[in-house]
Amino acid sequence: MRNEERLKDDLSLLGNQGVKYPTDYDPNVLEAFDNKHLDNDYFVKFNCPEFTSLCPITGQPDFATIYISYVPNIKMVESKSLKLYLFSFRNHGDFHEDCMNIIMKDLIKLMDPKYIEVWGKFTPRGGISIDPYCNYGMKGTKWEHLAWERLKHHDLYPEKVDNR
Template sequence: MTKSDTKDLTLLGNQHTDYHYEYSPDVLETFENQHQENNYFVKFNAPEFTSLCPMTGQPDFAAIYISYIPDVRMVESKSLKLYLFSFRNHGAYHEDCVNIMMKDLVKLMDPRYIEVWAKFTPRGGLSIDPYCNYGKPGTMFEEMANKRLMQHDLYPEKVDNR
């Protein structure tokens, strides 16, 4: 990445970061993919995600996994951290959180492929692990998304009560 690639980024290296305590997709920033000729995964793991239960207002905690194959634009990581932080006081069900994230990132980057998976800690003895994905329509990535969705939980990981 060169200096010209980052000229439009306002958060990277900014020592006076403004934290949004309410859901804010506007904080997301992108930069140009320098390897558009390659198909490759970019993976983010956010083990300290929090949001609020819309019914009780109690906090929900999760590890969020975002994997995507970029096309022209890529999400800048600090802006993604701030975006995830903006869910802190946002009331949304677990399934809503992952679908909102995926849709916001698709709108932002128009990736070839993306998936978002959350592993929420148990509440009331039950954990919820929603997964969603998207493949660019009319491409091999649309087919990939369908296959990954159908095979997503064929081999569930060991449950360890997180």
């Protein structure tokens, strides 16, 4: 079987015109494929500027740009499945911090990356913006140390916020 055929068998969403968008949080929509470059480490970064979720108390929508960066191990997340997964938060009620940690943990479960970080930059509500950051480095490796260093220094130079 050719690589392209095997890849198509593993990924059901990419190129599928009949995809249904999930109406609530659904980690099962995430799909992965093999990392073809196991011989070197590299970052993959996703910028997701249209993330929405709901406040669990008021039900009001919250809007954010989500940054997901990871160093792949054996598996990588397929981008269309990630888009549908993030869309599944649209009707999901959780605090900002919970959403970011849930996203990170679901991606760890899917890919078992060497390193991953998820940073949500939410638009202000009530005059306050919340920017939760979480990360993970594979235990017992240099990536565990990197996770601690990046957590310690992740926001040393905060950007100028101009009402986003």
